[in-house]
Amino acid sequence: MSTSTVLRARLSPHLRRLEAESIGILREVAAEFHNPVMLYSIGKDSGVMLHLALKAFYPSKPPFPLLHIDTGWKFRDMIRHRDQIVKHYGVRLLVHTNPEGLARGINPLSSGSRLHTQVMKTEALKQALDKWGFDAAFGGARRDEEKSRAKERIFSFRGTGHVWDPRNQRPELWSLYNTKISQGETIRVFPLSNWTELDIWQYTRAEDIPVVPLYFAAPRPVLERDGQLIMRDDERMPLQPGEIERIRMVRFRSLGCYPLSAAIDSTAATLDDIIAEMLVMRTSERSGRLIDTDEAASMEKKKRDGYF
Amino acid sequence: MTSGAHPQVTVATGGAGGPEKELLRFLTCGSVDDGKSTLIGRLLYDTRLIPEDQLDALARDSRKHGTTGEELDLALLVDGLQAEREQGITIDVAYRFFSTPRRAFIVADTPGHEQYTRNMATGASNSQAAVILIDARKGVLTQTRRHSYICSLLGIKHVVLAVNKIDLVDYSGERFHHIVGDYLGFARALEFSSITPIALSARYGDNVIHRSERMRWYEGPTLIEHLEALDVTEGLDEKPFRFPVQWVNRPNLDFRGFSGTVVSGVVRAGDRVVVAESGRESTVARIVTADGDLTEARPGDAVTLTLTDEVDVARGDVLAHAHDRPEVVDQFAAQVLWMIEEPMLPGRSYLMRIGSRFVPARITSLKHKTDVNTLEHMAAKTLALNEIGFCNLGTASPVAFDPYGENRGTGAFVLIDRFTHQTAAAGMISFGLRRATNIHRQALLIDKSARTRLHGHRPAILWFTGLSGSGKSTIANILERELHALGAHTYMLDGDNVRHGLNRDLGFTDADRVENIRRVGEVARLFVDAGAIVLCSFISPFRAERRMVRELVEDGEFIEIFVDTPLEECKRRDPKGLYARALAGKIKHFTGIDSPYEVPEGAEIVLETGLAPEQAARRVLDALRERRVIG
Numbered sequence: 001m002s003t004s005t006v007l008r009a010r011l012s013p014h015l016r017r018l019e020a021e022s023i024g025i026l027r028e029v030a031a032e033f034h035n036p037v038m039l040y041s042i043g044k045d046s047g048v049m050l051h052l053a054l055k056a057f058y059p060s061k062p063p064f065p066l067l068h069i070d071t072g073w074k075f076r077d078m079i080r081h082r083d084q085i086v087k088h089y090g091v092r093l094l095v096h097t098n099p100e101g102l103a104r105g106i107n108p109l110s111s112g113s114r115l116h117t118q119v120m121k122t123e124a125l126k127q128a129l130d131k132w133g134f135d136a137a138f139g140g141a142r143r144d145e146e147k148s149r150a151k152e153r154i155f156s157f158r159g160t161g162h163v164w165d166p167r168n169q170r171p172e173l174w175s176l177y178n179t180k181i182s183q184g185e186t187i188r189v190f191p192l193s194n195w196t197e198l199d200i201w202q203y204t205r206a207e208d209i210p211v212v213p214l215y216f217a218a219p220r221p222v223l224e225r226d227g228q229l230i231m232r233d234d235e236r237m238p239l240q241p242g243e244i245e246r247i248r249m250v251r252f253r254s255l256g257c258y259p260l261s262a263a264i265d266s267t268a269a270t271l272d273d274i275i276a277e278m279l280v281m282r283t284s285e286r287s288g289r290l291i292d293t294d295e296a297a298s299m300e301k302k303k304r305d306g307y308f
Numbered sequence: 309m310t311s312g313a314h315p316q317v318t319v320a321t322g323g324a325g326g327p328e329k330e331l332l333r334f335l336t337c338g339s340v341d342d343g344k345s346t347l348i349g350r351l352l353y354d355t356r357l358i359p360e361d362q363l364d365a366l367a368r369d370s371r372k373h374g375t376t377g378e379e380l381d382l383a384l385l386v387d388g389l390q391a392e393r394e395q396g397i398t399i400d401v402a403y404r405f406f407s408t409p410r411r412a413f414i415v416a417d418t419p420g421h422e423q424y425t426r427n428m429a430t431g432a433s434n435s436q437a438a439v440i441l442i443d444a445r446k447g448v449l450t451q452t453r454r455h456s457y458i459c460s461l462l463g464i465k466h467v468v469l470a471v472n473k474i475d476l477v478d479y480s481g482e483r484f485h486h487i488v489g490d491y492l493g494f495a496r497a498l499e500f501s502s503i504t505p506i507a508l509s510a511r512y513g514d515n516v517i518h519r520s521e522r523m524r525w526y527e528g529p530t531l532i533e534h535l536e537a538l539d540v541t542e543g544l545d546e547k548p549f550r551f552p553v554q555w556v557n558r559p560n561l562d563f564r565g566f567s568g569t570v571v572s573g574v575v576r577a578g579d580r581v582v583v584a585e586s587g588r589e590s591t592v593a594r595i596v597t598a599d600g601d602l603t604e605a606r607p608g609d610a611v612t613l614t615l616t617d618e619v620d621v622a623r624g625d626v627l628a629h630a631h632d633r634p635e636v637v638d639q640f641a642a643q644v645l646w647m648i649e650e651p652m653l654p655g656r657s658y659l660m661r662i663g664s665r666f667v668p669a670r671i672t673s674l675k676h677k678t679d680v681n682t683l684e685h686m687a688a689k690t691l692a693l694n695e696i697g698f699c700n701l702g703t704a705s706p707v708a709f710d711p712y713g714e715n716r717g718t719g720a721f722v723l724i725d726r727f728t729h730q731t732a733a734a735g736m737i738s739f740g741l742r743r744a745t746n747i748h749r750q751a752l753l754i755d756k757s758a759r760t761r762l763h764g765h766r767p768a769i770l771w772f773t774g775l776s777g778s779g780k781s782t783i784a785n786i787l788e789r790e791l792h793a794l795g796a797h798t799y800m801l802d803g804d805n806v807r808h809g810l811n812r813d814l815g816f817t818d819a820d821r822v823e824n825i826r827r828v829g830e831v832a833r834l835f836v837d838a839g840a841i842v843l844c845s846f847i848s849p850f851r852a853e854r855r856m857v858r859e860l861v862e863d864g865e866f867i868e869i870f871v872d873t874p875l876e877e878c879k880r881r882d883p884k885g886l887y888a889r890a891l892a893g894k895i896k897h898f899t900g901i902d903s904p905y906e907v908p909e910g911a912e913i914v915l916e917t918g919l920a921p922e923q924a925a926r927r928v929l930d931a932l933r934e935r936r937v938i939g
């Protein structure tokens with residue numbers, strides 16, 4: 001059997017189409033920008049994006065580093081996974097934490113999720129982009145995640161100060177991306193724009209991409225707060241009066257800072273299980289992301305400020 | 309709401325051997341408030357793709373921003389920007405995904421407002437079909453026509469004419485047929501392969517997913533039935549092989565591959581291919597992917613090709629089969645949709661992106677613009693925002709293309725403003741105007757004619773000759789200012805800036821005078837080669853040396869301007885006191901005194917005495933227009 005037949009059999013035509021589109025986008029950035037970077041958030045989307053980058057430039061290595069914005073509140077499993085991946089693929093990883101935020105003691109518990117996100121994610125990201133002078137940054141955001149993301153271009157222009165002006169996006173016709181920017185302007189690029197959550201999992205399974213174990217159901221100590229299941233990953237998160245930790249079979253659909261990422265009850269312990277579970281799931285993926293709901297049109301507002 | 313159970317929703321199963329649903333990309337378009345976003349909200353809602361938490365949010369939003377009273381405002385599922393929700397309109401395209409047991413869909417919801425037409429075009433560029441909505445109460449409007457025309461220009465072949473809000477006209481079949489008749493009358497000229505009229509109510513769901521019980525007279529398909537069945541195959545496999553090189557893959561000295569995505573056709577290892585722009589041929593050695601080499605690559609495949617020879621290939625080049633090449637031209641005719649506030653000006657330079665190539669380009673002439681209401685052609689000088697015109701364009705170097713009607717991937721381009729970097733226009737190439745010597749172009753790709761197109765005017769030497777004090781420099785200076793204001797690239801050579809540098813070693817003997825002019829001529833020739841208009845003011849008393857310069861450049865590029873001021877008048881003016889000194893014998897070899905001036909015999913322009921310098925300059929400007937040096 002020729003190699004091409006093997007390849008066709010493993011990926012459905014739908015995933016092959018998505019893969020090829022993403023690879024085209026990744027190459028476009030490498031060809032057009034002086035100093036691109038890939039935002040690596042350790043989650044399943046980042047995993048797919050990194051995997052696609054390794055394929056896109058083969059036999060060369062991806063001609064850009066990874067950047068992780070570390071808020072200091074990621075699950076320990078995530079950091080472990082990150083370091084393994086970097087070693088496994090031999091890619092260059094940059095890590096940045098907002099030093100002022102750290103000094104001011106900003107945290108998701110007492111500062112509130114909004115301030116924490118603003119300072120430790122959005123500001124930190126902007127600092128890092130400026131510090132290394134990146135002119136293009138890949139993000140793993142998908143249009144199906146959220147209604148303002150459904151409005152995003154694949155090449156999303158950001159003015160000076162990294163701001164997004166949703167009313168003044170560049171028309172993006174065919175795949176003739178406008179990659180031209182002036183000094184001080186940058187582009188965010190979303191190679192996974194047209195993927196859905198289900199596509200991500202099916203591709204992860206087909207390509208055997210490593211993911212953080214937290215995505216799989218396991219007995220974990222969780223507490224219930226504001227109707228959400230929170231896993232206390234370390235001692236920095238004190239229990240409130242009346243709260244108790246119970247061991248439950250849970251998993252995470254979306255991973256961020258641990259006090260802000262809610263788990264779901266689930267028994268899905270394999271990729272097959274996760275995919276089967278998705279077919280009957282009736283809530284949205286980001287419903288467990290506490291930062292999305294702290295204001296109306298919250299995502300859009302954060303994006304205008306420079307969030308991904 | 310229409311009765312009937314929710315259809316079973318399944319989702320594509322991946323993996324080996326799984327059933328694969330074909331993808332359909334379509335857009336909704338039409339006039340403001342015709343119900344496009346509501347229709348997509350309805351499709352998402354009725355295919356049960358809205359998760360519970362988002363339904364809760366929708367109920368909250370509907371109370372706050374809704375336009376539908378107590379009911380859910382389904383448009384709010386799609387209008388995701390704050391400004392859109394507050395104003396109840398769509399501003400920018402939203403891309404939503406949904407699927408039914410038979411097909412997967414990507415739908416682009418586009419804005420109806422004229423102001424945001426470019427966003428509608430954005431949605432249309434990647435769509436295979438269009439759902440054009442009409443408010444049953446209002447019928448066919450200008451925006452309906454404009455959007456239909458844009459769909460047709462962008463190559464969409466299949467149109468659904470969704471006559472919406474049929475609930476507001478009492479589900480009237482008569483009204484429906486009337487609107488359909490109107491529309492078909494207009495759309496006949498647009499060359500769609502199919503137009504399918506459907507009577508529906510987005511708000512109440514009639515004939516969207518569920519067949520309406522309130523329109524017994526309607527015998528056509530529901531929207532979803534039609535979209536599921538629509539055949540949009542483009543036959544890309546059968547088209548000629550086209551591969552725009554996106555990135556040169558060079559991990560080490562032993563590997564040199566060309567990464568890109570196959571636009572059309574099929575390529576196999578061993579195929580004879582050609583770099584379209586240069587005409588250089590080679591053979592495909594390998595089709596490399598991270599999953600191993602392929603024996604063939606098909607449309608949409610992102611691969612890396614290696615060739616058997618070390619031919620020169622760069623990003624932007626198009627690889628094609630040697631026996632089936634694209635056209636390579638530097639001038640072509642195209643439909644252009646203007647997308648920025650600043651009007652299109654023929655002559656101005658933009659950056660064109662075609663395939664993976666960026667090349668300076670200008671619109672050389674606007675043939676006509678099209679009235680979207682009547683599709684009539686109208687004479688025009690410029691295109692304003694959202695206007696569509698048929699233009700000739702020139703590029704600074706030849707580009708490979710196929711007519712857009714034959715190949716969307718190689719016939720489309722965008723123009724980018726060179727200062728603001730905004731995407732200024734979308735274009736669809738109709739045909740090439742002048743074949744750039746279709747074969748084996750191996751000379752420098754940037755030559756004089758390439759530079760000329762970039763400048764927007766022809767290069768020329770404007771050679772001012774005449775006695776000292778005749779007014780050469782004064783006129784040349786005014787003329788240069790005028791040319792500069794017109795955007796021409798100019799340069800001035802005169803005694804002052806040449807004698808002090810380049811020709812510092814020369815005196816005023818006859819031999820030195822000749823050498824002086826020879827050098828000036830050579831410098832002027834370089835400027836002409838660079839595409840500039842060079843103004844030269846030299847007494848240059850001898851015919852022979854003027855002819856020498858004339859012969860350095862191509863016919864028509866040397867324009868001799870005789871400033872015919874009589875000696876007596878020059879002596880009277882004597883601005884620098886030179887005549888006085890010459891007459892006093894203090895300057896030797898002074899033209900007109902003790903050295904001859906040979907009056908030109910075939911000067912292109914003669915400026916007789918008595919003209920004010922401004923008048924003289926204008927006279928030259930007119931002559932340059934007549935000679936088509938400037939536009």
Ligand SMILES: Nc1nc2c(ncn2[C@@H]2O[C@H](COP(=O)(O)OP(=O)(O)OP(=O)(O)O)[C@@H](O)[C@H]2O)c(=O)[nH]1
Nearest residue numbers: 341342343344345346375397398420473509510511
């Ligand atoms: N009665 C009735 N109202 C409808 C129907 N479809 C849409 N509407 C209403 O028409 C109004 C405009 O609907 P939208 O979906 O926002 O219209 P649109 O075409 O997306 O508007 P733009 O995107 O701004 O051009 C809303 O108040 C809808 O509820 C329908 O079938 N029947």
Ligand SMILES: [Mg+2]
Nearest residue numbers: 344345397398
């Ligand atoms: Mg709308």
